Amino acid sequence: MYATRTRRARPEPFALRPGIAERLGLPYMDATLGLAAFGLVAFSVFVLGQATQHDVPGNPGYYVDRQMIYAVLGLVGMYLLARADYSRFRELRVGIYTFLCISVGLVFVFGFAARGSRRAFELPFFSFQPSELGKLLLVLALAGFVIDGARQGSARQRTVRYLCLGLAPAALVFLQPDLGTSLVYGAITLAVMYVGGVRWTHFAVIGAALVAITALVLVVAPAVGTPILKEYQQQRLTSFTHPSEDPSDAGYQQNQAKIAIGSGEKTGRGDRATQTRLDFVPERHTDFIFAVIGERYGFVGAAFVLSLYALLIWRALRIVTLSKNSYGTLVAGGIAAMLLFQVFVNVGMNLGIMPITGIPLPLLSYGGSSVLATLLAVGVLQSIHMQARLSQKGRFAW
C-alpha cells in the first residue's frame, strides 16, 4: 500500500514550457477527477434532454436549460475553488459552521414549502436549498474542528464533541423534514471522525447506538404510539423490503423503478422506454434518474455511469492520501464519504436494495443546489490535489 515511498524520477514537461495551461493551473489539477465530474454532469444534461422533453408543456428544454446553467456555474465555481487554497477554510471553520446552521435554520423562517417540507429559499432565478451546500460546509467545518480539537479533552470527550457538532445541523435538516440529507450529514460526520482517527471502540458504541435508534424509530416508537418519523417516511424506509403492485403504496414506486431498470436489458430501450416516459416511475428527473438511464441505455449505460462514480470516488480517496496536510486529508475523506454514501443510497434505491430516502444522485439528478454543491466539493478536492502538487514544487496558490 504505502510501501512505495521512494522517490521516482519523473519528467516534468510542463515546468519546461510554461504556457496557457500552466497559467491556468491545469497541470496541477487531477484531470481524471475533473473528467469524471464533467462526464457525469454532461451525461446528466444529455439524459434530461432526452427524457424530459414532454414534462413541461410547451417548453421541452425546461430542465435541460436549467441544468446546463447550473452545470456551467458549478464548473466555474469548481475551477475557482480549485485555484484557492482550501486550508483557508480551516481558519474559517467557526464562520462556516455558523453560516451552515443559520442557513439551514433560516429555511424554517423564509423557506418555501414543497410537498410538505421546507427545504429551499425561493430566489429570483432558482430555488436554493442550503442543506445541499451544507454538506460541503459541514465537511469543511467539521474537519477544521477535528484538526484543531485534536489535543483538547479526552478521546471520549472529543468523540462526543465531534458527534454533537455534526449532528446539530443534521437534526435541523431532519426537522425540515429532509430525512435523506440528514442521513448524508450523519455519514459525513462519521467519515470525518473516522479519517480523523476516532477510536474503533467509540465507533463500536456509535454503531450499537445506531442499531438501537433505528430499532427505536422504526419499530418501538410506532408501536407505542409516538412515531418519530412521519408515516410516509417510515413507509418509504421499509417499503423496499416488500415491493407492491398498488400505486398508492410506497413500494410501488420502487417496484416500477426496478422494472424500468430491468427492462433496459443490456443495451437499453432508447426512446421506446415506457416505464420512465409514461410516469410509471415518479421523480424521473431527480431521485429516479438512474432508472431512466437504466431503461434507456441498458446495462451499458448504467454501468458506464457507475464506472464514472467509481472513478470519482477512487480519485477522491487518492487525494485523501496525497493531501499536503491533515486538514486536506479529512476534507477529502469527508467528500469521498459524502459522494459514496449518496451514490450508493440513491442507486441502491433505484435498484430496489435501499430504502427511498430522497437523496439525489450527485451531478446527475436535476437540481441546481445539488449540482453546484457537488461540483464545488469536487473543486475542493481539486484544490487539495493542486496544493499538494504545488507544495511539492515549492510554490503556492495565486
Add this chain to the structure above:
Amino acid sequence: MYRRGDELGPQMNNRLALRIAIFGGVAIALFAVLFLRLWFLQVINGDKYLAEAKNNRTREFKITAPRGKILDRNGGVLVANGTSLALQLNPRKLPASQKERRAELAQLADLTHSTLRRLRKTIGEQESVSPGAPVTLRKDVGHYLVYYMQENQVRFPGVTVQRVFVRRYPHGTLAAHILGNVGEISEEELKESLYRRLEPGDEIGQDGVEYTYDRFLRGHPGLERIQVDALGQPTRNGRLFSQPPVPGDNLKLSIDTPVQEAGEAAMASFGLRGGFVTMDVHTGEILALGSYPTYEPSILIEPTQAQVNELYRDPVLAPLTDRAIAGLYPTGSTFKPITAIAALESGNLQLSEAIEDRGQLVVGGEVFKNAGEAANGTVSLVSALEVSSDVFFYTLGLRMWDSGDLQHWAHALGIGRPTGIDLPGAAEGLLPSKQWRNRLYKEGETERPWSAGDNVQLATGQGDLQTNPLQMAISYAAIANGGTIVTPHIGLQVDDAAGRVLKEFDPPPRRHVHIDPEYREAILEGLHDAAQNGGGTSFPVFGSFPIPVAGKTGTAQRPPYEDQSWYGVLAPYPNPRIVTFVTMEEGGFGVEAAAPAARTILEAYFAHRLSEAAKPEEGKP
C-alpha cells in the same frame, strides 16, 4: 492505495493508511454490490422486467362490431343499428373505501333499474374477462339520466357515458316475431360450440332471424391495444395496435313489407289472437308471417321490470309467442283438401264419385252433423269443397279410419312434423293416429282407444289435431305445386356491407309427394268455387275479389275457447304463386274473421295488378 513518493504529504502514519485502505475496501464492496445488482436486474432478469414493463403500459380494448342490417326482399330496412348512450363504469376508478364503493354501486344500481347484486356480478364477470375495461351498466339510457350523471359527476367517479350500437326498428312492431331480438350472451350459451369465440358481454341474436342468422349478422369485434400512462390514461399517439371491427353482414329476408304490414294490420283490426303466413308455393319463401298480439322489439333492448311483466305475465295473451309457427290448433275445414288427397291417392274415393249428404253421419252410435246442420244432397268432391260438406269428408274419414291412409298423406304433406323453417320456436304439432291414441290408451293416458270417430273428426280438421298456419300453408302449397314439400324460409341472402352477395339461401324441398294432376285440378277447382262461386263458403268475402283465387274456410272447435276462425287461400287460380293462411282464436266462422284478413293480405300482394285493373275503369267516361 498508494501514494507517489515524489508528492509531499503529511506524515501518514500506518493507522491512517489502514483506515483509508478500509474506506477504499468498503467503497469497492459497495460498488460491487451495485454492479452485481445491476447485472442481475438487466442482464439476468431483463426479459422478465421487459415483459412486465410492456404489460404495464398496454391496455386492450375490444371494439364492438356493428351488427348487420336486416332488410326486406326489396332492400328496405327492417332492422338497423342506431347508436345510443350507454352508462359505463370503470371499476378501477371506484372509491377505495368499501363503504363509499358500496354506496356508489347501490346508487348506480338504483339509477339503472338493477340490483346491487346483479351489478356486482356484471362487474365481476367483466373483470375476469378483460380487466380494466369499462363495464356497461345500462344501454339506451335517456338523456335525463345522462344529464343527471354529468351534473353529479363528483358523486359517481368512474362512470362515463359511451356511444354504443343498439338495434333500431324503423317499422316499430313490424315483423317483431320474425326479427327477434339481440341480448347479452348467457353463461350457458357461452359453453355452446356455436358461440366458441365469444366472451361475456357480447351480444347475440336471441330469437327470430337474429338468432338463426346470428353468425352472419354478428361480425367480428375489433381490437385496440393502447399505450397508457401510469394513471391508465391513453397516451398521445399511443395506439399500438388496431384491428378494426368487421361489421356483420346484412341479411335480406324474403319478407314483402307491404304484405307483412297488411297482414299485421288485418290481425290488429280484429284484435284477436292468431297468426298468418304468406308463402311462395314454389320456393317456400315466406313473404309475410305474423302473430297477434305483437310487441315492440325495441323494448327488449333494455326492458324495465314492468315491461318484462307485461310480456310474460299472461300465458293466454303471450305476445312473444309466434302463433303462425308455434300455434297448436285444430284447423277445421281447411283440413279437408288434405283429406281429399289422402282419399283419392289411397283409392278410397274416385273423382267421379258422389256421396249423399243428409246433413249428418252416424258413426258407432255417435252423430256427426254438418256445420249449421245443412243437408247438401248428393255432392261430388268439387261441390263438397265448395259448400264444405262435412258429411262428405266424415264419410272419407270413416273409410280410412283403420287404414292410416289419412295419417300417411297428412304426414307426407307436412302436418304434425317439423317444417324446417329458419326460425326458432316452431312447433311440431300433433297428427292424431291410431298408433298414437292406442299407445296413450295403453299407458292409461286416455279413456278409450282409437275409433272411427277420431278419424272422422280428423277428416274435418277437428278433435286432437294440433297444427298451425305454417304447416297448413306448406300442405296447400304442395297441392298447388303438384306435390313439392317446400322448405319454408325467411332468410333470402347475405350481403356484405358493400352490397356484394355472399350467400343465397335456397333450401331444397323437403321431399316430393306424388299428387295426380287430375286430383290437384279437382281440389283447386273445389277451392276456387268455395271462394268465388255463388254458393261457396267464402263467396261473401272473395266473390268480389278481381283475381281468381282458391280458398277454404275453417271453423275449428277448440274448447274451452270459442270457435277458431281459419282461412287458407291459394292465388292466383288456377296456377297459384302464393299461399296465405290466417287463423284467429275465437274468431268464429272462417268467413267472419280469417277470410277478410286473408283478403287484405292478398290485396296487398296483388296491389300492383289491382291498381292496374282499376285504372282503365277510371278512364271510362
